[in-house]
Amino acid sequence: MxxxxxxxxxxxxxxxxxxxxxxxxxxxxxxxxxxxxxxxxxxxxxxxxxxxxxxxxxxxxxxxxxxxxxxxxxxxxxxxxxxxxxxxxxxxxxxxxxxxxxxxxxxxxxxxxxxxxxxxxxxxxxxxxxxxxxxxxxxxxxxxxxxSVFAQRSVKERLAITLIVLREKFKAETLPGEEIMINISRSDLANMVGTGNENIVRFLTEFKAAGVLTTLGKKICINDIRELIKLSGCGNE
Known part of the structure; x- marks a missing residue:
């Protein structure tokens, strides 16, 4: 999408x-x-x-x-x-x-x-x-x-933004029809968002429970990009 x-x-x-x-x-x-x-x-x-x-x-x-x-x-x-x-x-x-x-x-x-x-x-x-x-x-x-924007965003919003950007990165190497899998360690994800691993695990669990994404090991698949954009607070900026 x-x-x-x-x-x-x-x-x-x-x-x-x-x-x-x-x-x-x-x-x-x-x-x-x-x-x-x-x-x-x-x-x-x-x-x-x-x-x-x-x-x-x-x-x-x-x-x-x-x-x-x-x-x-x-x-x-x-x-x-x-x-x-x-x-x-x-x-x-x-x-x-x-x-x-x-x-x-x-x-x-x-x-x-x-x-x-x-x-x-x-x-x-x-x-x-x-x-x-x-x-x-x-x-x-x-x-x-x-x-400027990351300084004003919550950890949840920064994580959502980061996942959207990473999805585009991994999309570039995904064949048509295949699911886009974000393959990144939780520590690297935390270092991109600027927070601790525990916050990343907590919010990923929350996003997963809401049906926004699924995980397979350290791989992340975004199921509802529109909802993730809403969580980022950056839609249609």
């Missing part, structure tokens, strides 16, 4: 999947000339906050969480990247160290593009700079909205 007209998904979900799509052949070839692919196990760290930015990463398969860690060691997940998206490019553009960490949520295939190749392609391309500028502008809008 499409969220069009029901929920403003673009206010909550940004993606960089379009950055490399249909680049001129020579530009794409230059960008990928020294690309190295690597398979990552679930939970494996790709880069850490504060690490020297030596290149960007292209998610070819799987899902990656971007997160920050507070002084107590607790994660705050900022974003989940899908296959086709780029991560790590903010640090290269700013000529700074990685501002956050990234780790796989599931077994993934990640391609590494060296910093020199990315910057070289950026200089040669007439398309890539415009796409990056558009993507960065949209990401800023989404993050600003997330910070």
């Amino acid at each position: 499409s969220l069009a007209g029901l929920f403003p998904i673009d206010k909550w979900n940004f993606k960089s999947a379009s950055i490399l799509n249909n680049l001129p052949g020579d530009e794409y070839a230059y960008l990928c000339s020294n690309m190295l692919e690597q398979r990552y196990s679930k939970g494996e760290v790709i880069f850490r906050e504060g690490g020297a930015a030596s290149g960007i990463f292209f998610v070819k398969k799987g899902k990656v969480k971007k997160y920050k860690v507070d002084k107590a060691g607790k994660e705050q997940i900022i974003y989940v990247a899908n296959a086709g998206e780029l991560i790590g490019y903010h640090a290269i553009l700013a000529d700074e160290r990685y501002p956050d960490s990234a780790a796989t949520l599931e077994e993934s295939l990640i391609a590494f593009i060296p910093k020199e190749d990315f910057l070289g392609a950026l200089e040669k391309s007439t398309v890539l700079p415009r796409r990056l500028l558009k993507t960065l502008s949209h990401e800023f809008t989404v993050l600003t909205n997330s910070i």
